[in-house]
Amino acid sequence: MIERYLEDFTVGQIFGSGRIVVEKEDIKAFAAKFDPQPFHLDEAAAHDTIFGGLAASGWHTAAMTMRLLVDSEIKPAGGIVGAGFDEFRWPRPVRPGDELRLESEVLDVRPSQSRPHQGLIKMRTTTLNQVDQPVQVMIANLVVLRRPGSSASAIQGRG
Amino acid sequence: MIERYLEDFTVGQIFGSGRIVVEKEDIKAFAAKFDPQPFHLDEAAAHDTIFGGLAASGWHTAAMTMRLLVDSEIKPAGGIVGAGFDEFRWPRPVRPGDELRLESEVLDVRPSQSRPHQGLIKMRTTTLNQVDQPVQVMIANLVVLRRPGSSASAIQGRG
Numbered sequence: 001m002i003e004r005y006l007e008d009f010t011v012g013q014i015f016g017s018g019r020i021v022v023e024k025e026d027i028k029a030f031a032a033k034f035d036p037q038p039f040h041l042d043e044a045a046a047h048d049t050i051f052g053g054l055a056a057s058g059w060h061t062a063a064m065t066m067r068l069l070v071d072s073e074i075k076p077a078g079g080i081v082g083a084g085f086d087e088f089r090w091p092r093p094v095r096p097g098d099e100l101r102l103e104s105e106v107l108d109v110r111p112s113q114s115r116p117h118q119g120l121i122k123m124r125t126t127t128l129n130q131v132d133q134p135v136q137v138m139i140a141n142l143v144v145l146r147r148p149g150s151s152a153s154a155i156q157g158r159g
Numbered sequence: 160m161i162e163r164y165l166e167d168f169t170v171g172q173i174f175g176s177g178r179i180v181v182e183k184e185d186i187k188a189f190a191a192k193f194d195p196q197p198f199h200l201d202e203a204a205a206h207d208t209i210f211g212g213l214a215a216s217g218w219h220t221a222a223m224t225m226r227l228l229v230d231s232e233i234k235p236a237g238g239i240v241g242a243g244f245d246e247f248r249w250p251r252p253v254r255p256g257d258e259l260r261l262e263s264e265v266l267d268v269r270p271s272q273s274r275p276h277q278g279l280i281k282m283r284t285t286t287l288n289q290v291d292q293p294v295q296v297m298i299a300n301l302v303v304l305r306r307p308g309s310s311a312s313a314i315q316g317r318g
Contacts, residue, residue: 089243
């Protein structure tokens, strides 16, 4: 496993991911624990709701996305640690049987002014279903450790 | 259970919630499935990370927040359905034994121009720990059904 320091990320870099098939029973189990609403729990009850059928909780989609990120080749040194989000939305529902994968693009890389041993990368991660439709779009600011001994100017020069 | 239509929400309205105690084993179980990183899985491994000790996955905090929202008195007609977020961040970690509760405030209420039977409310939900420190802040845009027979002007007049 390669761990990437801040200096190893560049704007425009793209990462893929593995895939997760979303099982109906997993949708219901997640919902029963964290989001017990009819459209996430039961096919018949879901039919007459805004979703028109069973759909995964958005938080389940977010959690599966995190699993794909952790298992991907992104591997920031110090872990995947979110400082906040510039954008976060679910353009369409995730249905039973959908197969999800990620496309992540680095949008910005910058050293911290106040914490010389770390920096931030801004990354857009789009979660796509098996017909390449986005089901989640998030732009996250991630805290990433700097390579020991590096200087701020070394990064800014790569801009 | 009272269901609230768009017409029942007003700017400045505040909702509380029940409470959830975050058990150490729940932190580890959620992380094992969705966010298997050392600082969410193991006390010893977490010690030398950015969190300085075991912390819940942010997605676990988000999922517990959703459970508190669903169980609260907010009860929008048609369910709690997020269209997107204006803000979403985790100001500090959630630790084993923390007790979480919510404070939600309605920031905006508006009928949809294109879909006369529904509208949007903007709501800030702050997840607080047992010493009233925010651990998650989100501003969500929620799709809410309009009361059957109501008109757009009836809402706009409540401003």
